[in-house]
Amino acid sequence: MGQPVIIQIENIYYPILAIVGVPANLLTIIILSRGKCGLSKCITGYLVAMAVADLMVLIFDIILYEINDAYFPYSFLNYTPICSLNIALCYSFIDCSVWLTVAFTFDRFVAICNQTFRTKYCREKTAAVVIAVVSFISVLENVPLYFVYEPREIIDNIAWSCYVKTSSYTSPIWIAFLWLETILTPFAPFVLIVLLNALTIRHIVMANRVRSGLRANNSGGNRNDSEMENRRKSIILLLAISGNFILLWVLNFIVNICVLFTDTQFMESNYNDSFTIAEKSGYMLICLSTCTNTFIYAVSQSKFREEFKIVIKRPLAHITKLIE
Template identity: 30%
Template sequence: MSPQKKHWMVTLQEMTQLTLMLSSANIITFLIIWRRNCMLSKSSTLYLMAISVADSLVLIFIVVLELSVKYHQQEPFWSYEPWCSLRDIFNYGAYNASTWLVVVFTVERFVAIHTWKMKTKICTPRCAAWTITAIFVFSHLFAIPHFWSNTSVYVNNKTRCIYNPEAPSQFIHTLVWFQTLQAYIFPFLIILTLNGLTLHLTSRRKSVVLLVTVSMSFMLLSVTRAITQIILRTTPMYTCDRNDYNLQINIAADTGTMLSLSNAAANMYLYVCTQSKFRQEFLACVRQVRSKHFEELTVTPLWIQAVSVSSLSSRNPRLTP
């Protein structure tokens, strides 16, 4: 598609993808939580580090390898088999892991705040490590059925990866509702319920700001995609051309996707806004990096020092060893 014929939605998505890649600081978040003292429990530290990793995978698989490549190549590598069929396994696997890590973080914090007897068994680094591992494994296992939802076709002198029009409608509906239930409805219900109980029962409101901010931002940024994916996959629109932006549903669906993906790049900024200790450690890291960079720029290179000493020695024999 030439620049003159680009739909404004395509331009907006390209700008959004670039912004997400440039603004994402998940690696910095991971390192700060891991190496600095942010006054978090050990189990919470593991969950937040895992969320950073899962969000990075979402950005890599969906933003970089799928969406960005889509707008820079006529026939991306995932237009061909087996990548066309495998693509959604990695996409949904990463997205599901990111979603359920937020859910278990919400559960873990609720237990830590309200259930002291269970806290010693559940809110431990060992339990957190096993839970995180299980979430990554099962998130990708549950995404395997998507292997049969896409197919590679050659139309209009171009190879494309599209929703499989020959897939049985019962299989597609089952797949869509299963994904919707496990990635949106169940997580939304759990998060809303536990956050509501936490805010109702907890007098120390400041201690739950991070929990509520992370979980509720995930919900608000994901709800549009949840609704549009249900409409696209369970109606006759399933076979429509997803690149045709004359269809309003495509504009709504891609807007929902952009909002949902922005959550994967936003968590560090949520931590900075809500956690004073994290903000202090972040600023300390920035100052440390700047000071080291300044020292590297101001230190005289060894070869210049050697030349200077040699020059002085030639003029003053007493300086010669």
């Protein structure tokens, strides 16, 4: 009997995601680190950190877990202790990516809406501290996940693969932990990103109306306003990143809510069950978010596109010279 359709899709989807996502994030890190995209060091710091977190998700989750489990099911990476550690690290990097998106959104909110606090908060040093704190808390928060899993099977006294312990769904401690996990990711990020974006857009719209009125009175409104153009570019980048997060996380959010309020469980082995299909589809969308930011930058930032061409052309030029 053949594999379930959702598994067949995963076996094709994850390798393609790795092939596209790993180079995309590496290029993003290189391009942004050059500091020639017209972005402040503060913004650059957040975007580079987000790309690094996404790259780690691709390596530990997509390559070392999903692809390995599909094509090398009995490699040493599938020993239960290693598998449990890998899953804990996967969720740590996912949480880190999510909360760095929140941190970036808050930074842009402060920069646009609070000119007084902006000079103190929107700095490279502050960004570095925030990134370090978010990374540390993301790892610390997911340490208990290592103890949630038990062997899916035991062969020759060796524990293979990972399966969520049944007791995790009845133990008050684990139920509380599951609630905390759902609140921290993705419920709180959802609320914070939507709220901060709403306040930021409201401030920009009001400020632009006032500025347009003043310019119309002073100069007839015929000249281009560079300040308004910069605000427009900032809001496009902000909304693209935030909107991408909300769109790709919404199904996973619904799945988490269902687990909390119904008798359904995570990681069921019935792959024809509608909930299991929704769970796996939601996770595939989360994984997709690890490589979409590169394309967002390419579409919304002209200088990023220019740097992308430069970074690609240089090694090609060297290769051409060697061939000649």
